[in-house]
Amino acid sequence: MVRRSFQRMGIAVLSVGVAFGLTMLVQPLFPYPFPFLFLGAVMISAWFGGTASGLVAVLLSTLVVEYFFVPPTYSFLVSTTAEAYFAAFIVCAMAVSWVSSAKRRTELALKEALDHLETRVSERTAELLKIQTELARLSHVLSMGELTASIAHEVNQPITAIVTHGHACLEWLATNPPNLAKTRLTIERIIAEGTRAGNVITRVRSLFKKEEPVKGRLDVNEVIHEFAMFLRDEAARRGITIRTDLVAGLPKVKADRVQVQQVLSNLVMNAMDAMAEADADSKELTIGTGAEQTEVVVRVEDSGTGLNEESREKIFTPFYTTKPGGIGLGLSISRSIIEAHEGRLWAAPRISGGTIFQFTLPTIDSNA
């Protein structure tokens, strides 16, 4: 504290000293006392040392100016002709001191407010980030909860059927004579339901299995070409025409062949199912490719009934299905596969009816 005030006084003494030296240098050039540099000293003292320092500078300057520069020089007397001049100097010095220190105070207050604001902002940002992380975690937990509920429901249905059929079986055996035909039929259903429950578990497992894809250089056109050959029979059986619209010279992508096939097969099967109800002569399925700057786009178009806007987004959530007997996992698995490849999978309405599913895969060059 004491040191601080010495420092302030030091500023006043130093700046007045410098002003004095400079004034001694320039004074011989002027026919009248030249005290203006002292105003600068006062300004600097008040700026850096505050009001007290400014006032000390005013006092020192007054004494120095009076002694050295106001006639008669080298005395503390003031000649009558210089009185007004000297008084004006004092008033100016005081005014400068006041303005300078006031300005400085405002500046400091502003800076402090700004600093405070910055700390507040960074504090709030940190807080928000924390909340955001928490929210992300919560929504994850929530969707896990929903998923668990869906799985429980999917497994509970066949189990209910098994238990109920089991009771029925006992009843068929208890009739006199035992109804063996019905018993046999019921047992067959029990087996089918048990298998169904098992399948649900298997599919759920594959959804969660974190198998790292084996990514290699892949020619998407080639994969589609190969796949389309497999499809012809099934498509013919269902009365569907398959068209391929492949862009030549497509850049290679870095992807797992089996997984891309899996996604394609999912999309194509969905497309075929979507056209089950369509008119026989308008069942057309198109598989197309295209190249964007850093990615390859694959699209699967159907001329089926189409999806409404709500379903278009919902179909990607696990266990949501628009198909009777569908389990609702195909598209959610497909999306997670594509996302694991840093691509995107989405659905859009087809202008002439039906739906277009599209996915992207980054090209090898963009990965490098």
Added chain:
Amino acid sequence: MPEDHSIIYIVDDDASVRDAVSNLLESVGLRAKAFPSTEAFCKEVRPSVPSCLILDVRLPGASGLDFQHQLIKSGVTIPIIFITAHGDVPMTSRAMKAGAVEFLMKPFQKDELLAAVRHGLEKDTIQRREESEMEVLRSREAQLTQRERDVMALIVTGLINKEVGAQLGLSEVTVKIHRGRMMQKMQAASLADLVRIADKLKSRANSSRS
């Protein structure tokens, strides 16, 4: 138990549960008819026999609970047994308050389901008997002339013939004649019987209006 000609309806969008429940009901000699949706059930022309409905809560579109309200609103009184995989207390109490026979969790046991079905069929049988009784009473009431109707309304409030005559501006003898015909048409053995019949008709008229 009127099992011989009664029908149990099942609405569940899951084919395996639907089939299993039908199979179980058939195995104990009950007639079951299953539907994949409430719309399909509504389209069915149901014969006038004791019946009840086994209804899944979770259905595509409107839930089973919503369908229950829809039925009540349109005056269908078929007893309902709910089945669900994930029922909670509020859901159960809502269904039971609205008159459901039972709320069963999947998987359910045979005895639970059959007991509920029996209860439902009995409830429907009673409802149907009451309804047909009401039907008879209403048809008898419909045969009354306006005068006889007026006489009946006043007599059941406890007035004697003379007072009835005074109120309607008729002679006591005329009232007596109207009264005799009215008692005959309503097939009421006594004044007490007539009061009972009038009460029934009145309460039914009120409840169907509310």
